[in-house]
Amino acid sequence: xxxxxxxxxxxxxxxxxxVMLGFLIMSCSCERSRFIHDLxxxxxxxxxxxxxxTAYRFLDKTIMKEGIDSIFxxxxxxxxxxxxxxxxxxFNRQNSSEPFFLSKQFMTVLKNGEKIIRETQGSFDYTIxxxxxxxxxxxxxxxxxxxxxxVAISKALNHIGxxxxxxxxxxxxxxDPKLKLDLSAIAKGxxxxxxxxxxxxxxxxxxxxxxxxxxxxxxxxxxxxxxxVGIDLPSPxxxxxxxxxxxxxxxxxxxxxxxDYRNFLEEGGVLRAHIIDPRDGYPxxxxxxxxxxLAPDCLTADAYATALSVLDLKEGRSLxxxxxxxxxxxxxxxxxxxxxxxxxxxxxxxxx
Numbered sequence: 001x002x003x004x005x006x007x008x009x010x011x012x013x014x015x016x017x018x019v020m021l022g023f024l025i026m027s028c029s030c031e032r033s034r035f036i037h038d039l040x041x042x043x044x045x046x047x048x049x050x051x052x053x054t055a056y057r058f059l060d061k062t063i064m065k066e067g068i069d070s071i072f073x074x075x076x077x078x079x080x081x082x083x084x085x086x087x088x089x090x091f092n093r094q095n096s097s098e099p100f101f102l103s104k105q106f107m108t109v110l111k112n113g114e115k116i117i118r119e120t121q122g123s124f125d126y127t128i129x130x131x132x133x134x135x136x137x138x139x140x141x142x143x144x145x146x147x148x149x150x151v152a153i154s155k156a157l158n159h160i161g162x163x164x165x166x167x168x169x170x171x172x173x174x175x176d177p178k179l180k181l182d183l184s185a186i187a188k189g190x191x192x193x194x195x196x197x198x199x200x201x202x203x204x205x206x207x208x209x210x211x212x213x214x215x216x217x218x219x220x221x222x223x224x225x226x227x228x229v230g231i232d233l234p235s236p237x238x239x240x241x242x243x244x245x246x247x248x249x250x251x252x253x254x255x256x257x258x259x260d261y262r263n264f265l266e267e268g269g270v271l272r273a274h275i276i277d278p279r280d281g282y283p284x285x286x287x288x289x290x291x292x293x294l295a296p297d298c299l300t301a302d303a304y305a306t307a308l309s310v311l312d313l314k315e316g317r318s319l320x321x322x323x324x325x326x327x328x329x330x331x332x333x334x335x336x337x338x339x340x341x342x343x344x345x346x347x348x349x350x351x352x
Contacts, residue, residue, distance in 0.1 A: 033057075034206075036222040039065050043072040044188055045082065046212030050195065053206035053222050071194050072211075078106045079187045081129070082139045091172070092129065092180040099171040109183060109190050109299070110167055116186075116303045117162045120319060124307035125278035127165060129180035130156045135276055135283070138182065153281035160278055188214045189256055189302025196298070216254035216298045226251055231292055231329065231349070232259075233339070245331065246341060247350040254298035258305035259290030259331075275309045286312040287332050289339065294327040294347060304328070313342060320344045 037059040039050040050068060052059065078087045091100045102110070113126050132138045134148045134156050142148070148156075164176040188211045195209050196216045206219030208227050217227040230244035248255065258275065275284045291308040295301035304326060308316040313330055320328045327347035332340050343349060 034222045034224065035059075037061060037064075039068065041065065041069060041072075043069075044076060044080070044191065044211060046188075048072070048209075048211040050199075050210075051208040051221075052199065052204050053219065054204070067198065068195050071198060072191055075105065075187065075191050075194065078103050079109065079183045081182055081184070084139075088181055088183065094174065095177045097174055097177065099168065099173050101171045104170075105190075105194070107167075107170060109186060110172065112299055113183070113186050113303060114162055114167060116300065116307070119323070120304070120307040120311075122161070122279050123277070123310040124185065124303045125160065125162065126181055126183050126186060127160050127162060127179055128276060128278045129182035130159050130178070131276050131278065131281055132182055132184075134281075137276075138184075157281050160281075185258075185306040186299055186303045188212055189254070189298035189300070192216045192254065192298040214254075214256045214298050214302050215250070217250045218252045229255060231257065231331070232290070245339070245351070246329070248292070248294075248329075249348070250294075253294050253296060254301045255292055255294050256298060256301035256305045257290055257292040258302075258309040275306065277310045279310075284310045286310075287334065288313065288316075288330055289333045290331045291316070292329045296325055300326070317342075317344060 033055055034053055035055070035057050037052045037054065039052075039061055041048050048068075050064075052064070076083060076086065080086045081088055081092070083089060087102060087106055091102075094100060110126075113124075117125050129138065131153070133140050134142050134152060136142050136146070159176050159178040159180070164174070164179045165181075166173040166175060192209050192211050192214050193216060196207065196218070199207050199209075200218070206221070208217040208221070209215065215229055221227050226249040229248050229250060231246045231248065233245040276282070277284050288309055291305050293301045293305045293308065295304065304320075304323075305328075308319070308328055308330070311319065313332060316328065316330065320326055321344070327344045329344075329347050329349060330342045332342065341349070341351060
């Protein structure tokens with residue numbers, strides 16, 4: 001069939017339109033193609049979850065999981081008090097003022113933690129090991145049914161305080177040979193940060209990492225919306241995640257929650273929280289059930305959540321107001337288990 005020049009021109013236009021339509025369809029299809037890849041495991045006495053969103057359907061999860069597990073394994077080898085051969089356990093057993101040389105990551109945690117200890121005026125303190133042991137927590141715990149008396153607490157306080165530890169460039173020294181460290185209120189947050197930075201180095205931008213409730217995320221989820229997390233309704237009678245009290249959207253940030261409603265001692269019908277005040281040696285008594293802290297990194301969120309669980313609401317708000325990069329949400333209970341939520345100025349959440 002022979003086409004006229006006019007018909008040929010119309011045909012070319014039609015072909016061009018079809019090509020453009022095909023291109024648009026392909027573009028839209030590619031834009032919609034976002035796949036979420038889940039990795040789970042166990043570390044630091046709890047579970048972890050990693051979500052990675054990519055434009056491709058398949059991801060070698062075996063290699064990714066091996067990489068993440070190796071990061072967590074190394075941090076446990078350095079900072080776990082439950083591992084008797086870890087760096088922290090060996091340091092805790094050392095009863096001298098000889099320099100103790102540490103891994104680079106361990107030093108990073110101690111130096112960042114020292115800064116937070118001073119900012120919080122000791123309401124967070126990783127030299128608290130002796131007190132935790134006395135109250136029945138940790139690998140060398142005292143009888144958990146036995147509440148320590150004032151004399152024992154006073155003796156333990158003599159060996160607690162950042163001034164009893166000298167932090168050098170690559171080593172630490174005990175100014176008090178009975179000083180012992182516990183990083184349980186900061187190490188999980190640091191582990192989240194390490195996994196986060198490892199994935200970012202490999203070019204992943206839409207990621208969500210959680211270890212035992214400590215979370216850091218970047219980018220968006222597979223629906224191209226901000227990652228969302230739920231805050232538990234604080235009750236010792238409910239399993240984690242069973243009932244959510246509020247929803248928070250994360251915008252390239254980290255969040256950590258500290259609470260006293262799942263781990264406690266009981267004396268004469270009175271529940272005593274596992275969150276011990278390093279300043280006086282007694283469990284925090286402030287009606288705070290949980291505190292969630294938003295921060296640029298998870299180490300900071302983790303440590304500050306513990307500090308704010310020790311302080312009362314007024315003190316905690318004052319502290320957060322001084323930290324421009326931090327926001328917090330407190331859940332407080334009265335004697336009848338009525339809960340109220342209080343957020344700092346820019347902590348936005350949806351109450352359920």
